[in-house]
Amino acid sequence: MAFLEAHGLTKTYGETNAVDNLTFTVEKGSFVSLLGPSGCGKTTTLQMIAGFEDPTMGKIKLAGRDLSAIPARDRGLGIVFQSYALFMHMTVAENVAFGLEMRNVDKAERKRRVADALELVHLGHLANRYPRAMSGGQRQRVALARALVIEPELLLLDEPLSNLDAKLREEMQLELRRIQREAGVTTLMVTHDQSEALAMSDRVLVMEKGRLQQEDSPFEVYERPRTSFVSTFLGKSNNFEAELKSVSPTASQLLIGGRALTGPTVNLTPGTVEVAVRPERIEIVDAAEAVITGTVRERIFLGAQWMMNVATPLGDMLVIRRNAGRREAEIGDTVHLSWAPEHMRILPLNEVAA
Amino acid sequence: MNQNGRFSQVFNILFCAFMLAPIVVVMGVSLTPEGFLEFPPSGISLRWYQAILDNPDFIEAAWISLKLGIVAATVASVLAVPAALAIGQGKFKGREALQALFLSPLMVPTVVLGIAFLRFLSLFGLNGTFTGLVLCHAIIITPFILRLVLAAVVGLDRTVDRAAESLGASNWTIFRRITLPSILPGVIGGWVLAFITSFDELTVTVFIVNPATTTLPVRMFSHITQTTDPLVASVSALTVIFTIILMVAVDRMYGLDRLLIGEGKK
Numbered sequence: 352m353a354f355l356e357a358h359g360l361t362k363t364y365g366e367t368n369a370v371d372n373l374t375f376t377v378e379k380g381s382f383v384s385l386l387g388p389s390g391c392g393k394t395t396t397l398q399m400i401a402g403f404e405d406p407t408m409g410k411i412k413l414a415g416r417d418l419s420a421i422p423a424r425d426r427g428l429g430i431v432f433q434s435y436a437l438f439m440h441m442t443v444a445e446n447v448a449f450g451l452e453m454r455n456v457d458k459a460e461r462k463r464r465v466a467d468a469l470e471l472v473h474l475g476h477l478a479n480r481y482p483r484a485m486s487g488g489q490r491q492r493v494a495l496a497r498a499l500v501i502e503p504e505l506l507l508l509d510e511p512l513s514n515l516d517a518k519l520r521e522e523m524q525l526e527l528r529r530i531q532r533e534a535g536v537t538t539l540m541v542t543h544d545q546s547e548a549l550a551m552s553d554r555v556l557v558m559e560k561g562r563l564q565q566e567d568s569p570f571e572v573y574e575r576p577r578t579s580f581v582s583t584f585l586g587k588s589n590n591f592e593a594e595l596k597s598v599s600p601t602a603s604q605l606l607i608g609g610r611a612l613t614g615p616t617v618n619l620t621p622g623t624v625e626v627a628v629r630p631e632r633i634e635i636v637d638a639a640e641a642v643i644t645g646t647v648r649e650r651i652f653l654g655a656q657w658m659m660n661v662a663t664p665l666g667d668m669l670v671i672r673r674n675a676g677r678r679e680a681e682i683g684d685t686v687h688l689s690w691a692p693e694h695m696r697i698l699p700l701n702e703v704a705a
Numbered sequence: 706m707n708q709n710g711r712f713s714q715v716f717n718i719l720f721c722a723f724m725l726a727p728i729v730v731v732m733g734v735s736l737t738p739e740g741f742l743e744f745p746p747s748g749i750s751l752r753w754y755q756a757i758l759d760n761p762d763f764i765e766a767a768w769i770s771l772k773l774g775i776v777a778a779t780v781a782s783v784l785a786v787p788a789a790l791a792i793g794q795g796k797f798k799g800r801e802a803l804q805a806l807f808l809s810p811l812m813v814p815t816v817v818l819g820i821a822f823l824r825f826l827s828l829f830g831l832n833g834t835f836t837g838l839v840l841c842h843a844i845i846i847t848p849f850i851l852r853l854v855l856a857a858v859v860g861l862d863r864t865v866d867r868a869a870e871s872l873g874a875s876n877w878t879i880f881r882r883i884t885l886p887s888i889l890p891g892v893i894g895g896w897v898l899a900f901i902t903s904f905d906e907l908t909v910t911v912f913i914v915n916p917a918t919t920t921l922p923v924r925m926f927s928h929i930t931q932t933t934d935p936l937v938a939s940v941s942a943l944t945v946i947f948t949i950i951l952m953v954a955v956d957r958m959y960g961l962d963r964l965l966i967g968e969g970k971k
Binding site: 401402403423424425426427428429430432433434436437438439440449450453454494497498501 | 865868870872874875878882883887
């Protein structure tokens, strides 16, 4: 049975639906991300689960009980805010102890649990520091310890890593995941950073304009995006229009730039569709095998990879090639591009396709 | 360090001299052995400090001013802190009107306020009472506290309140444990400023005291209208010293720059 359930969750501000009929579930002990661009409704969703905003419609259930009548202070959720929201006039230990004090945990027990929580986030030695004397990464850990010490049924993370610099962010991704696993706490994270969501989550919920676009494992979301939005928001993708001629249970027939291709089967009716191909799946081949031919416009060397922008009749294509230690096509060269049929994702045509 | 040009240096020195000169003169005069206001003093004597002890009405007045300042500043703080929180964090209509109302005592000429209070207190039979003085002073000094507390409130991160709430704190607990400690420097700075303002308030007070509630400034004022002995100079000197001690204490604890200007060392 699902641990956290949202049913038809809707939040309306004036005329606009910030969150529009959102239904999803989170399994106990799992790490789930709500991923989307800013303004997609993910933070509003988090606020409603936390109890800081009332849903216009819909229900939230945690471990089977309806949360709507329970005020935020009684929901017992652990929340880590984007700004960390530490109590600056209290020491680290006092910050972490606050939630236990509110629960009237006795002093000895409090001390022990604060020490345990700080140990979990590797901050035991800084218990008597004040937050202002700490780095961003350390503050983040304090916020995490403060949220976890009350042993919440659900941990909510609001863009927890966005205030950290790139290197620290990567470290904290692993660290957060370790802490979450050790604490065994069901976690819902809100983020706009797709690599963060892919790296950390068991499941990813992609949102756009208040609606759920796709819910899947990180691998599936990346490999099998179901909408044009998901294909471009997660990772890089070359999207172009194609003609879907026919579909059989095992394959589909496509017409791409005047060339007939066989693609994977798809649950769509024939007509104009959108095809997405990841830049790292495109190969440079001999003229005879080409799906499309183009001219190299830009070429950037990234060390492990080459990134190329190739102008083709289908539009500009981004091509990423592993650096194999050989010379690559130069700017101005004509290149022939191809990809394996199974690497094509056939999507319903996006009306506002770029 | 020295980025100022010669001209502005000279200007600064003259400005400081202009500000300090009256205080220096009062201090000097208070040390005279003579029976009249004399500067520079012809000798050094504590005669006029001794004389304060022989004038119990001055000591009585100083006590009244001290008590009045403490009570009025505290009453004003109790008013100003919730007002500042409402104005600084609330999202209701009329916030600016409310702020203007609280700050209005700064804009009304004090003589006008004095006459108004006199009439007003008479209506309620509070004229000349200590309660009446407290009420009037609290009104006059509330803007000073409100300004400083408001500056502190505006800098607060509301998500900190939410964090406390999510950990199970009630609104009152959030105020007591989280909000108040965060704005405390502003409250204390405002309290001290308000206390000092109350302590040397004359224009309004002179309208509403009676002989039993005469404050120190009123006592001094009536003294110099009758005689010109250096007693007022020694009383003034003590008042200045008292104020300096108070300001130094606040500076040590919270940093005056931060309180009065807003930012500074954290």
